[in-house]
Amino acid sequence: MENRLRVLRAERNWSQAELGGRLGVSRQAVNAIETGKHDPSLPLAFKLARLFERSIEEIFDDGTNHAG
Amino acid sequence: MTEPTMLGEGERAERQRRRRFWGAIGATAVFGMPLGFFLGRSAGRNQGSMAEAFTGLPPSVIFGLLALSVIGFLWGCWYFLKSVDEVEIVDNLWASTAGFYLYMILFPVWWMLWQAKIVSEPSDWLILFLSLGFGTAIYLFRKWRVR
Numbered sequence: 001m002e003n004r005l006r007v008l009r010a011e012r013n014w015s016q017a018e019l020g021g022r023l024g025v026s027r028q029a030v031n032a033i034e035t036g037k038h039d040p041s042l043p044l045a046f047k048l049a050r051l052f053e054r055s056i057e058e059i060f061d062d063g064t065n066h067a068g
Numbered sequence: 069m070t071e072p073t074m075l076g077e078g079e080r081a082e083r084q085r086r087r088r089f090w091g092a093i094g095a096t097a098v099f100g101m102p103l104g105f106f107l108g109r110s111a112g113r114n115q116g117s118m119a120e121a122f123t124g125l126p127p128s129v130i131f132g133l134l135a136l137s138v139i140g141f142l143w144g145c146w147y148f149l150k151s152v153d154e155v156e157i158v159d160n161l162w163a164s165t166a167g168f169y170l171y172m173i174l175f176p177v178w179w180m181l182w183q184a185k186i187v188s189e190p191s192d193w194l195i196l197f198l199s200l201g202f203g204t205a206i207y208l209f210r211k212w213r214v215r
Contacts, residue, residue, distance in 0.1 A: 014078065021078030021085070025153035032155050037213070041154050 002061045005034045008052045023047050089151045096144040103137060159210045167203025171195060 009019050009030075016034070017027040023044065032038035040048065049056045075083070149157070178190040 014076065017082045018076045018078035021076070021080065021082030023078075024081070024085070025155070026085070027082060029153045029155040038155050038158065044154060 001036055001039050002063070003033065003036070004059055004061075005030070005048070008054070008059065009034075019051075022051060085151070092144070092147045092151060096140065096147075099140045100137075103133060103140075106133070159207055162210055163203040163207035166206040167199040170202045171199040174198065 005019075009016070014022075015027075016030040020027045020030045023030070024047075025044070029038065033040050045056050045060065048059055052059060152160075175190060175195050178187065178195070181187045182189050
């Protein structure tokens with residue numbers, strides 16, 4: 001699943017470890033999500049949305065956001 | 069030791085989480101080492117065979133040692149699951165499922181071939197190690213691919 005995590009993280013000048021610490025996950029987990037190799041669970045997606053003050057749809061794109 | 073001031077709040081939290089995780093691994097190793105040492109020494113006294121490691125020990129000691137191992141292992145599993153994130157859990161689920169499936173397929177197939185007198189009797193140890201090895205390979209592959 002595509003996402004804007006890297007951009008949002010860069011806007012705040014956070015490292016992957018910094019974001020991981022704020023989310024309670026490892027740096028490797030942040031990397032896996034950013035590169036689309038792991039789709040986060042719903043609780044983690046909500047945590048991300050709250051942290052970046054965006055909706056989940058603004059962060060993640062499952063390919064159907066612009067369909068209709 | 070003081071924390072470097074350049075670290076953000078998240079990086080400090082991540083560092084603590086990592087420290088807790090490796091601390092638990094270290095504690096488990098320290099916990100398991102005396103038992104391993106004891107068994108190794110005992111086996112050495114009994115012609116170097118691990119199968120003979122318990123020879124001469126009273127059943128209460130054997131039971132105590134095994135209970136200690138099982139409790140330590142369960143504590144390690146619980147702490148591991150508590151400390152790791154969802155990516156690590158997914159990796160572990162993939163690895164254990166792969167190992168379990170290999171076991172479920174390999175054992176009955178081998179057993180049926182043995183019943184048909186085509187191959188020798190299934191080796192429990194070989195099947196166990198192959199299952200563990202396959203699970204570990206899947207785990208490492210996911211680690212390498214994902215990270």
